[in-house]
Amino acid sequence: MNHSSAAVILALLLFGPLWTLAAGQAHSIGSGAWAKIGVPTGLVMPGIYFAVIKLLG
Incomplete structure (x- = not known):
């Protein structure tokens, strides 16, 4: 794995949850x-x- 892949x-991992929390708040989802x-989907x-x-690689 190169450095750019690791950075992505x-x-x-860091910013994904922030956007999902913001989306949940915007749509009034508890x-x-x-x-x-989210947890089962995320797993x-x-x-x-x-x-x-x-399979492709």
Whole structure:
């Protein structure tokens, strides 16, 4: 992994949750409801992403 890839991953890990919290607040979604959708999705999506990268790479 080169430095630019690591920087992008770090930026997504740090700033991604901030945008989702702001979006939840803007749409009046409570943190509990947001977590019920976001946590399972957040656990599954990276697995799918890395599986696709593994298949294509």
